[in-house]
Amino acid sequence: MEQDQQAGHPSEENALTEQAAAWFLRMQQSDTNDVEQKAFEAWLAENEAHRTEYQQYVQLWQTLDHLEQKPRKKSRSTVTWIVTLAILFSSLHWLTRHEEMITTAIGEHQQIILADGTTIDINTDSTLRLALYGFTRKVTLERGEALFRIGDERLRSFEVHAGNGILRDIGTEFNVIKEEGNVTVAVLEGAVEVGIDHQNDTVRLLHGGEQLTYSAYDLSEISSTDKETVTAWRKSRLIFRETPLEEVIRQINRYHSRPVRLGDPQLNTLRVSGEFNSADRAGLVQALITLLPLRASELDSVTLLTYEK
Template sequence: MSHLDHDMLADQAIERLVHLHSGRATAAERMAFNEWRGQSAAHENAAREAEALWGALPETRNAAQFVAPVRRSRRLLLAGAVAACVAVLAVVALPRPLAGVYADYATRVGERRSIELADGSRVWLNSGSALSVDFSTGERRLALHAGEALFEVAKDPQRPFIVRAGDTEVMAVGTRFDVDARGAQTRVDVTEGVVQVSKAASQPLRLSAGQRLSLDERTPEPAAVQPLDLDSASAWQRGKLIFNQRPLGDVLAELERYLPERILLTDDALRQHKVSGVFDLDDPDALLKTLERLQPVTVTRLPWLVLIRPAPRG
């Protein structure tokens, strides 16, 4: 199928789906849509893409009534739906910026920042992150409210260095480690030295260089300790993302933190495709271009959304 034919079917699928959710669709029109999608595998794929995209935009179902029932391109239809639910999407996107209101240090989406602390330690904040610092004569305590931070700790045996993320605490005396807090999940990577990881209602664990531990606030016990690829660990600090045979679903989740839009993969069959490559964080557009070059996908950027779908064959 040519690009033109694929886009034409995608246009038709979106147009029909918008009408079906408008509140004006009849039973006959719903049956007609089922018959339309059953005409061929290409029709069915276009219908599934449209349904996945529609479901990824919260509350856009009510926005359909604002879209005139005339044929338009997918981009215009979706832009109208997105515009109608900007307030809802803004609420979804706000937690990371809001954390910056009360934090001592914060980064915008796509921004990375290096900070030297009063004790000589250094912190690198990744995209969309927020950190507070509370040093006293007895301890050095920090709170990672959101995002990811790499810590290079100055030695001071009399004042332990403690980072809290959610219900997880990471303590080090002199070492280099990374804490990544995403909602209920926290990941700790150790690249130098030793840290002690404590979680409410579980025994403390010691992690050494080359080890990774993942924790979830919804489960009492942490996952098993995993080996850490030191060659690619914290590559974001150098402005790179390095993937070695990583599932496409994981890669997209990582890329999303550097983009203002959300990423939607319309075909779950692609989620386990392995990706190897180097991505340049200083050029967000290049992230998506590199992805298209590495994988059999087409990337479409819409307001608030990046749509990843299988590349047309032929």
């Protein structure tokens, strides 16, 4: 199990949790004075970690308060009870801190199920880092593809970091692919907020049946997507619909260590439609030379596709 090098020391994180809880408790009282208010604002302004930790208590308060069936005044004892619960909740999760690096080999699929019911299916040749602690549920997709089905827990946000983007779940199922500097997010159910680092004006909200692609320099328009096509890989299937041959070859090569190459750039004008078994490399090559005017030559390290003469 690899540890996240940017994670803080547990004792420092516990101290920050206690500070945020103390400030939250004090700010709920009606007798706060100007000196305390200024001290609180100065504490918030010190760094982003203070603001983030304090916001967790605000979110917890709003969640628990929403669960109350009858409106009632927030008494000091109620606030104290909620903050105490929050501290205990956080302490428990610091004790059960979990960080892990997960990697799949070429052609391998893997599924993991988190304690909160979240399921992550990981596709071929992928690497992701999982971090679960405190109020944090964070996955960083280093490369490859993963399908997320988020559990019912709502006290902690679920974030996926991929490239220079942050994806925030809003109760949903979504697929993420990171390859060659591009990240594609396809939402199957629910909604996902897509934000780009340091660009507050580029936040997009994707709903079920929508997708977009972003890179370090560009963010595409939102387009429609098809659930069957997006999730076909979970059943070891590849679905193509008038897909350029170059893209078909790229997809095949994701699942097999011996690559297929095009011998002529003009071959990319050819299009492929159909459903294929991603695990059957020989069958994939045979299907291409049957459907298209191609021939396959087996060289030392590659299979070369050229026009049939």
